[in-house]
Amino acid sequence: MRLGIPRSLLSRNIALLVALVAFSQICSISVLLHFVQRPRIERASIIFADYVKLLDKTLASMPPAEARTATARLNARAAAPPDTPADTHPSLGDFFRTWQRDVFVEALQRHLPPDLLVRWEESRDGKTLATDDEAAQERLWIRLHAAGEPIWIALPMTADVRASGITPALALSAALALLAALAGYLLQRHINEPLRKLARAARRVSAGEKPAPLPTDGPTEIAQVSRAFNQMTEALQQAEATRALMLAGVSHDIRTPLTKLRLAIAMALPRGSNDALVASSESYLDQIDTILQQFMDYAGSGEREAPQPGDLNALAGQLVADFAGLGHEFDFDEGELPVFEFRPVAVMRLLMNLMQNALNYGRTGLTIRTRRDGDAACIVVADRGNGIRAEALERLKSPFSRGANARTHSGGSGLGLAIVERIARLHGGSLNFRDREGGGLEAVVRLPLNRPAAGPKDAQPAERT
Template sequence: MARPALAPQRRPRSWLPRSLLSRNIALLVALVALTQVCSLSALLHFMQRPRIDRASIIFSDYVKMLDGMLVAMPAAESRAAAARLNARNEAPASSVVAPETNPPHFFRTWQRDVFLEALRRHLPADMPVRWEIMDNDREDEARLWIRVHAGGEPVWIALPMIAETQVSGVTTAIVLSISLALVAALTGWLIQMHLNRPLAELAHAARGVSAGETPAPLPTDGPTEIAEVSRAFNQMTDALCQAEATRALMLAGVSHDIRTPLTKLRLAIAMALPRGTNDSLVAATESYLDTIDTILQQFMDYAGSGEREVPQRGDLNALVGQLVADFAGLGHEFDFEKTALPVFAFRPVAVMRLLMNLMQNAVVYGRSGLSVRTWQAGGFACVCVCDRGNGIRAEELERLKSPFSRGGNARGHSGGTGLGLAIVDRIARQHGGSLTFLDREGGGVEAVVKLSLNPSPFSGAPPRA
């Protein structure tokens, strides 16, 4: 007893991008960003900070020397010298002890704060420092207010900021980092596009094999890893073609070897039982022989299924109309509802076998409400064979597409092998389409066949020997 197929387990949703292209680009950008952050941190910690610290020492020595000169001078001369430096008794209200950080100018304000911290560390406690921005629109126009001693009284003097406290190379480094990240993303995209091309060809060829087609050999002159995958796929395709050819040859041989004794058996029966001696026995025997012959023909149909037939441009509506007329001549009326279809390439004998199998199933198992309709949808020519049978549902018919599967309502019908729907499904897939079953409104089943209006370029290629 076959076990039911287990549903595939869903993996937890990943935060990573789904495509390999996106993942590689994200990885390259992340690596470049990490290296640039490390480089920038090293630049700030080991180069820029010591440079600012040295500048603060020089600046503090200059301020202390100026304060010492003012203290050493006579009081009157000291106040006169301080006046020439625009000294004030109080610092302006616009000056602050701790200036605010400006996120858009993070590195500029970082260097300013480092400089102020170092300067306060090197100046005496009675010489506080305050910061004033001259123009709110331009933070680079700023000055320091430092309290010194002139004529025995504390006064505030303004000193311009020196160049060492301004941004030096940091902005350039940031721009360079962003540029390198963009270059890394572009490089990753180019590399992945180069890798994706053979992978896309492999995926296309694999879909062709699953549809019963025989793709051309994949090129093996790319990167080593991709070439190895392509060689393995070519070997697999060759093995499948060999197995397919061996199976067809075996079935053809079995059919030929069995039909020869069947013919002799018919002749022996005809000679051993002359007409009129035992007609019921002769009729039953010939019926059994016809059943065996039909089974052999179904095996041959499944083995071939039209792979070697060359596609031809034709009118599908005309083919369906011909079959509807043929079945009507046998006493089975099908309502035919057709919609205009474009002329496209298909294998006429294989498609006729497909339609005959579906219509024969509708006659045998459906019996009433027989109809056929055609239409075009989404690049496919669609044919629907309908009946009002009540013996089997659509979901069970989907299972019967597997070879040698027969439904419960087929037990009373002899001469079947369970290959009819498998042949139909195989021919549909060879034409880039599909076979599906739907429960018909009001009872019955609808068998819907889709045939691609733009078949794969290698779908008509015969199997390789």
């Protein structure tokens, strides 16, 4: 199974720091064992070997009676002690203890004559193998010579062999490693905080809001990124203000000759002379005016409107009643929704566009449903039209995109759903399409209930004429 690489910068740096600390600890322990502990054990084995050889010479030179008396005091025995099986699953502490023991026994045997054998005996299941010392857990047996016969005696062990100091050293190393990892974690969290602020500010910019300038007093690299982001935000705001001013000017400059053209047609063609031509001309002028209005709506999409607490059910019910007054009936299935903050004019435009689309292309089975879905308010506008292919759903949300059956409907520019998409994103929500059960199409808008309200932008609204 392939291990996945951590995705976040915090987890990657912590993993790297832990790996480096572990590697340094392993190297330190290796140096400690081979260049500090092994020489100590070698020196202890030389001293112990001299002691054993002196004891062997002393017992060998004694008269038989005195030798037997001395060996009895030393708890000597003629039979060799049993071999202790090696532990196949040693713990970390046992590993260092057995390593030092093996090094000591090997060095001791190397410094003793071949006829003086060394054997280690340790307890099994926590019970000592000795018959004379119930407190002993480990013993080193040496084969000596007394009265011309080989005997085995147990000799006391030195502290170097028992690894009495290695356990505190390991514990201290582990504590230092944890301390380093904790310090790295806190340091990385401190470094990541400006990045989290940058991500939140970028999301607010993408939603059409104006975030507060990012602080530029942190580390040099982070400060450079924050400064560049602040400059980008200012440039976007200036570009948006220029766009709004340009569209307002275009709208004004085009609508003025359109108004004059209406008057010229009315004056040139008196009532009753050519009513069909007049109606056709006014229809074309109305289409031009509608397209201009859609461009203005798409350019604005409610960014300058301040969010305020409102009742989405009441807003939808008012639009249903307005459409009913024009002879277009929508079934309204009202769900329970709390009062939450949204831009009422922008959301009204969103619903009107969806209802007008359903009226133009669905014609029958017109329905509006509201409901709460977790922390979001959902409003669904449905119809019983011919539906739409799944691959074309996202394309319709792009500006100037129109469905295949839209060619029979004039007067639009393909911005209706793009306006809906922008307003939904401005509120931190989404617009999605899905097939309606039983035929038709459903447009589903999700608006978050607990999203912090953003005030209007600093730019002044463009004058609409």
